[in-house]
Amino acid sequence: MAAKPRLYYFDGRGKMESIRWLLAAAGVEFEEEFLETQEQYEKLLKGGSLLFQQVPMVEIDGMKMVQTRAILSYIAGKYNLYGKDLKERALIDMYVGGTEDLMGFILMFPFLSAEDKEKQRAFIVQKATSRYFPAYEKVLKDHGQDYLVGNNFSWADVHLLEAILMVEEKKSDVLSGFPQLQAFKARISSIPTIKKFLEPGSQRKPVPDDKYVETVRRVLRMYYDVKAN
Amino acid sequence: ILDGSLLFQQVPMVEIDGMKMVQTRAILSYIAGKYSLYGKDLKERALIDMYVEGIADLLQMVLAFPFSPPEAKEKNLDSIKEKATSRYFPVFEKALKQHGQDFLVGNKFSWADVQLMQAILEVEEKIPAVLSGFPQLQAFKTKMSNMPTIKKFLQPGSPRKPPADEHYVETVLNIFMR
Numbered sequence: 001m002a003a004k005p006r007l008y009y010f011d012g013r014g015k016m017e018s019i020r021w022l023l024a025a026a027g028v029e030f031e032e033e034f035l036e037t038q039e040q041y042e043k044l045l046k047g048g049s050l051l052f053q054q055v056p057m058v059e060i061d062g063m064k065m066v067q068t069r070a071i072l073s074y075i076a077g078k079y080n081l082y083g084k085d086l087k088e089r090a091l092i093d094m095y096v097g098g099t100e101d102l103m104g105f106i107l108m109f110p111f112l113s114a115e116d117k118e119k120q121r122a123f124i125v126q127k128a129t130s131r132y133f134p135a136y137e138k139v140l141k142d143h144g145q146d147y148l149v150g151n152n153f154s155w156a157d158v159h160l161l162e163a164i165l166m167v168e169e170k171k172s173d174v175l176s177g178f179p180q181l182q183a184f185k186a187r188i189s190s191i192p193t194i195k196k197f198l199e200p201g202s203q204r205k206p207v208p209d210d211k212y213v214e215t216v217r218r219v220l221r222m223y224y225d226v227k228a229n
Numbered sequence: 230i231l232d233g234s235l236l237f238q239q240v241p242m243v244e245i246d247g248m249k250m251v252q253t254r255a256i257l258s259y260i261a262g263k264y265s266l267y268g269k270d271l272k273e274r275a276l277i278d279m280y281v282e283g284i285a286d287l288l289q290m291v292l293a294f295p296f297s298p299p300e301a302k303e304k305n306l307d308s309i310k311e312k313a314t315s316r317y318f319p320v321f322e323k324a325l326k327q328h329g330q331d332f333l334v335g336n337k338f339s340w341a342d343v344q345l346m347q348a349i350l351e352v353e354e355k356i357p358a359v360l361s362g363f364p365q366l367q368a369f370k371t372k373m374s375n376m377p378t379i380k381k382f383l384q385p386g387s388p389r390k391p392p393a394d395e396h397y398v399e400t401v402l403n404i405f406m407r
Binding site: 070 | 236237238246248250251252253254255258259262263271272274275278279281282283286316317320
């Protein structure tokens with residue numbers, strides 16, 4: 001029996017969360033090693049496990065993979081969540097690029113000062129409702145299918161659901177005005193593997209808190225100030 | 230934008246095979262896949278993706294450089310030099326040394342080689358002696374330069390763009406600041 005993928009990251013969302021989502025969506029069980037101390041991190045570095053000295057790192061199929069995008073692409077390809085041909089892959093890549101940019105604005109959020117948080121919250125909502133959500137709303141409206149690409153469940157659907165839920169955490173009614181996305185959210189949330197991931201007790205991580213920020217800063221010696229967009 | 234040609238209201242946008250593609254990585258992946266520059270299987274693709282993403286992080290620093298304020302430029306330049314020589318170049322130097330092949334992945338020319346070549350040349354423009362201490366990369370650079378399609382692209386008159394100058398920075402800022 002093949003070993004389960006093993007995720008190396010902090011005990012929190014960050015860049016690893018999209019990988020957790022995709023593995024869960026694909027019904028793949030995985031293990032996690034949480035970085036809590038500088039020593040653990042240095043050990044990984046010294047051991048040569050981190051190609052560019054960074055996490056996320058995922059041990060999967062005999063590889064020590066780094067670079068979030070590379071890891072996600074591999075998982076999507078392996079578990080048939082990447083479309084049926086080059087053109088469908090192109091669409092999935094485009095859509096995922098958009099949701100990645102949107103979630104990127106939220107990634108740094110916990111590290112901002114209280115004042116910058118308010119500015120960033122407004123920025124996130126503005127970008128979501130004027131740039132990203134309209135694009136996906138239109139895609140769904142135009143083809144009238146359940147999934148974003150090729151009438152088949154794919155990485156793009158998982159990523160969009162993750163993004164929707166994250167933005168809703170910043171503004172709970174952000175989907176008003178996006179009926180297609182509301183229906184999409186309900187549909188995708190009820191897919192068995194996703195439903196399971198959304199239940200308490202799953203490996204989904206909660207909204208980052210101060211403890212998470214402290215851990216990251218400590219382990220990475222990241223003591224500089226993070227600026228808002 | 231008003232045309233609806235830009236999915237997320239951004240460029241780059243490339244019209245290719247009946248699609249209006251946006252998102253740089255998506256476009257690059259499509260081209261690599263279409264023209265067999267993406268390895269022979271999922272694992273080679275994974276390796277190419279890892280390399281390409283790492284190099285993209287380095288190139289992002291070079292990309293942002295012309296837009297940084299004058300007082301930050303020296304610090305940013307030092308940052309580029311430090312990251313290039315201690316984080317990125319050593320990885321590719323090691324990979325080339327270990328397998329002794331001409332190309333980064335699968336003994337075949339791929340997107341990863343092109344991306345690395347671009348990064349080497351663009352970092353060298355900012356830090357001319359940056360490859361000293363990287364003999365494998367020096368040899369790699371020479372080999373790549375001699376590949377016919379790359380050689381052609383490096384010649385004057387090709388669509389290759391020069392380093393960003395003040396005029397370029399102004400143009401970009403004017404369009405986005407409207």
